Amino acid sequence: MVNEEWGAAQYEAAGWILLDPYRGATKSHRAEHKECGNQDTKKLESIRQGKGCVYCYRAGPMTRLSDDAAFERMVKAVFTPKDREYPGVLTKWLCTCNECGRDVWITLNYAEAAKGAGCPDVCREKRKAEKKAATAARAAERRQKGQEDRGARWKSKRKAQEPEAAALALVQGCTPAEDYPGPDEPWKLTCNACGELFVTTCAYLRRMKKPKACHVQGYDTVRPAYVYVLEHLKTGR
Incomplete structure (x- = not known):
């Protein structure tokens, strides 16, 4: 049977004021150190082994705050x-x-x-949300800057390729109608044979073995056209 008064007296003799009901020598109890006034969780067994106050050990003699x-x-x-x-x-x-x-x-x-x-609780969650939002904002800024840098490099590369692409277009019988957009991007050109605008790519012009007589193909939906009406001789339709 545990004697609470005896346990409290043992803590008192070792320089501690027992704050919890005594439950045994191997159980942890909340106690206050008389010398420094700080509270800690101690076992009577540990006190008997010579383990003292951790605050006094770390900081030397302390006085309880007023x-x-x-x-x-x-x-x-x-x-x-x-x-x-x-x-x-x-x-x-x-x-x-x-x-x-x-x-x-x-x-x-x-x-x-x-x-x-x-x-x-609340302030910690608020700090976490603010930190998360700041991290996301920095990541978005880095992505934006990366895209701008890649765009600037690609624009510079296209600018360097533009004279060669314009010369290729002239060889194939057409004249650029806009700035060179890139090898695989749609490029507006003017056919030197008929003067009409058409859209192609620089990569397609490179694959052409010889210049075309006219680059404009298919129906012209703007100009007038002839409409032929045919009748089947047998069915009359």
């Missing part, structure tokens, strides 16, 4: 405590988040570690 000092530090970390009674550095304190206005339970350690970023 209520006013803790309140000021919490306000500086963008949290306003509901009351001025400081519960301890590792104990959650009911505060109002100055960023989103919600009431949250938070420790002074976490509030100061957050460095003014707000509460771990």
Whole structure:
């Protein structure tokens, strides 16, 4: 059977104030170190083995913060405590988040570690969304810049190929009617034989073995045309 008074006395003798009901030597209990005033989770078994306060070990002798000092530090970390009674550095304190206005339970350690970023719920999700949006915006900007750079390189390449393409068009019996768009892009040319505009590609002109007499083929839908009406002699249709 566990003797709670005996367990509390053992913690007291080792320099700790037991804050939870004693449940056994191998169980973790919340306790406050008398020397520095900080709270930690300790086992009586660990205390007997000589394991002391981690805060005293890391920072040397410490003094417990006063209520006013803790309140000021919490306000500086963008949290306003509901009351001025400081519960301890590792104990959650009911505060109002100055960023989103919600009431949250938070420790002074976490509030100061957050460095003014707000509460771990709403403000954290808001920061994640803002970070995600900023990342997407940077990615879109990089894509846009890449497209512009590729477009500029391709435009420069086309400009360098334009004299050769214009000379090829003249050899094939046509004259460019617009700037050279590229080897496989539709290109408006004027046929030197009939003076009509037609559309082809530079790649097609390169494949031609000899110049055509006229490049304009098919029906001209603009000019007048003859219409022939035929009648079948046997059926009369």
